[in-house]
Amino acid sequence: MRTFTKLVLLASTMVAPSVAAAQSGDVPLIERAKLFGNPTKAIGRISPDGKWISYTQPRDGVMNVYVAPVGDPDNAKPLTNERERPVRSYFWSPDSKQILFIQDKGGDENFLLYGVDVATGKQTTLTPFTKTRAQLVGSSNKHKDRVLVGLNNRDAKWHDVYSLNLKTGKLTLVQKNDGYAGFLADNDLKLRMALKSRDDGGTDYYRITNGKIEAKPFATVGLDDSLTTSPAGFNADGSILYWIDSRGRNTAALIAQNVASGEQTVIGESPKADIGSVLTNPKTLAVEAYQAEYLTPEWTPVDKEIGATLDWLKYKLGATPVVQARTDADDKWIVTADKVTEPATVYLFDRKAGTLTKLYTGRPDLVGAPLVPMHPVEIKARDGLALPSYLTLPANADANRDGKPDHPVPMVLVVHGGPWGRDGYGYDPYSQWLANRGYAVLQVNFRASTGFGKDFLAAGNLQWGKKMQDDLTDSVAWAVSNGITTADKVAILGGSYGGYATLAGLTFTPETYACGVDIVGPSNLFTLLGTIPPYWESFKQQFYQRMGNPTTEDGKALLKAASPLTFADRIKKPLLIGQGANDPRVNKRESDQIVEAMKAKGIPVTYVLFPDEGHGFARPANNIAFNAVAENFLQTCLGGRAEPIGDGLKGSTIQVLQGADIVNGLKQSMASK
Structure with a gap:
């Protein structure tokens, strides 16, 4: 929530x-x-083949997806035509031939998946069902004509996995789901892992071999680790499984596990924060850098070349870079940086040429506006727990911008x-508005x-x-x-x-x-837990263990008192x-x-x-x-x-x-x- x-x-x-x-x-x-109206442009992307630039911008007052040739980004054509709700999430098909986006009706969160052909502009409803919430389960840089999607049209509680042919729109059942929280696929679009919630709020992980889910879990995570431990995907050949993992430690580390031997190697960890974002190579899917954010975000490179690139981008952009998209060839990136006191500007980064080409500033009306800094602070709770926090002050109350009010x-x-x-640290329209x-x-x-x-x-x-x-x-x-x-x-x-x-x-x-x-x-809280969406069934025990169990008398009393x-x-x-x-x-x-x-x-x-x-x-x-x-x-x-x-x-x-x-x-x- x-x-x-x-x-x-x-x-x-x-x-x-x-x-x-x-x-x-x-x-x-x-x-x-x-601050809160439509930006001029947003959600910049580049197609996997590097031929197209995409972004959302207003069309008749509603944010829609536009596409332009990479060499002529100002010559964009509208590709979607949503009339009521903005397109808030979209991505390129692996073959670069379609824009795929999700949309619900009136905020009901029954998101359906749509595809729009870049060449013809034809839009197709790829999951043509009612009262259904579509999920992307897997995509591949190897099999570009299809993706795996999860659909709960058979049982609202559970998402069956289908292979979706992006050319024909045909859906083929891959895995019927009778109680699993989710599935993990590899780069061959083969399901390799099934996740199942436990009664104690933890999760069991099962291998999938030749399309069959094994009877016994190969890994188990208890309640304490359940929100800080999860698989983060395979490398391209499926030999390495990455985890964000807090088992045996407090903060979640980035771990590489050899699938054949089971041997685990810690790639990175932070004493104060969990590993959050990672950069993976678009070809090999190997982790190249990771980020942990306690008070402010910072990249730590695994690959020296990527480290040098991130350092150069930070110098040129004036803040920690945000990588929004990369081509399959990894020769072009879409990047930006969050300076807090300036509206974000998005660039096309040509790695071979070493150039940054400005694509757009999302909210040009805020250029020169009296935006103010965000100051990270630590606050001590009454029991001594340190609370990482952020303070934003009105411009006239902090003339020297040191975070201490006049x-x-x-x-x-x-x-x-x-x-x-x-x-987290960064530009926040609500903080700027209120300040x-x-x-x-x-x-x-x-x-x-x-x-x-x-x-x-x-x-x-x-x-x-x-x-x-x-x-x-x-x-x-x-x-x-x-x-x-x-x-x-x-x-x-x-x-x-x-x-x-x-x-x-x-x-x-x-x-x-x-x-x-x-x-x-x-x-x-009692009625809240009684009306959670059916597709949250797998997380129900998490709520019960962390909030209070409405099926017990003690739990009911706890929920009523709270x-x-x-x-x-x-x-x-x-x-x-x-x-x-x-x-x-x-x-x-x-x-x-x-x-x-x-x-x-x-x-x-x-x-x-x-x-x-x-x-x-x-x-x-x-x-x-x-x-x-x-x-x-x-x-x-x-x-x-x-x-x-x-x-x-x-x-x-x-x-x-x-x-x-x-x-x-x-x-x-x-x-x-």
Whole structure:
């Protein structure tokens, strides 16, 4: 689950102009649309044969895939024609003849796979089923005319594996799935491994020989290692199996296992962070570099030539390079770098010529905008656990950009989703937006966040609303004691788990926050676990072991005590809730329940619904609309700046089910809409 929550009604009280002016200084207001509207271009790729450049850009206001010859990247033609939801994920077919992309309907996450012929523009629905979620299981640089896909059209809980002929569209069953969490294929598109969840929340790994799954597992991973250990793929000839593996250590290392002998070699590890990203050679599929991120990301080369290339790119780009795509011949790359205070620019890197050719800047309207740095910090929790965190300060509150405020300012604690995810270093539109509005922004990797070793992750087991929430409370205390903010000027905002943390903050520690913004956050953990999507069946025991087991009396009591709904009457501060009507992860009922409980107690709340969204807001018009409401809501309780809602609801499907009169300008804007 992955993002954003006063009984005192202050909606009719505008922030005094003198206060807003003092907080703004001479810093221009960055328009919402420039941060959250469509970029000019995004998701740059290059075809495996090196002949085509691709990217997404607006077509009639919706992000679609465009393709151009590599020698003439400005001469692009539109290839997809999505009219409602943006194309958010696409990739090239191995033979470079098609663009493959996935799309759902209204955020229901039933993603189907589509293919578009580059030469003719013909689009084909490659998985023509209803109530089906397609997954890519395997692709190959050897067999370019087909891929392996997983389909749960037979049984919603399990994905059967099919071979998909990209020329004809024919689907051929490879492996019927009767209870396996997933499969791993090699470069010959042969299934070599099956993964099965255990009752203890761990995973068993089974070899597949001649198409048959062996009866006994060859490897077993327990609960503590289950989120930090997984196979990372085979090399091209299938003789080496790579693992990201925390077994026998705390942080996950990158390991190469000789398939024939079983011998394992540690390629790389970090004492503070799990190995995350890896670069693999497009021909041999051998690992050439790996990356671990504790506070900031850094590449460690395995191959000397790749190491020299990455060093050169870092020097030329001015920051750690991000490699977005490579050709089969490995002669051309698509690269960018995250400088935090500049919009990302994407380049074509010609390795033989040693040249970088600019392809596009994703958000040119932000060039020269008053973007501010992100500062990595470590915060100590009450039990001594170090919490890797990030602090972003308003430009006028940190004149020398050293990460130490010149004076206290209102603060927004932004809580990431998951909870088994993390915040990382880099440009973040929400941090920039809130800082520009006059708020310090604190992002905390609380216990249970991933990327910092299994001990850090396991410290969050059965700690929803307890130690996980304490980490956030302690981080607010840290910010107050360090003069970043004052105790009466802190808001909490987050989505999915972050939405839960928002509700928990307003119920379990109601004096800590001045207000909260909850996006698609669960309010009742018991009903949450009862409505998880069927295709998450294999992960159910993970939820039970790490959250609480709803099938036992002790588990039920634990979940009830950790559910904000149980204590809704404790809410004293203003709350804004945003929800997608079609959310398959956090059902709309989660928001409905807390709103109904608050209404029954006469507690004010603003409830915003988007009928064409799911778990978060994919359509920019909806995202802009919600953020228009959110920043005017925050202005009322924290006193920062806000761009008036105005026509910020234009093009959105936003519905205000409750509390329109609580947010400045919302009732009027809804009436004009």
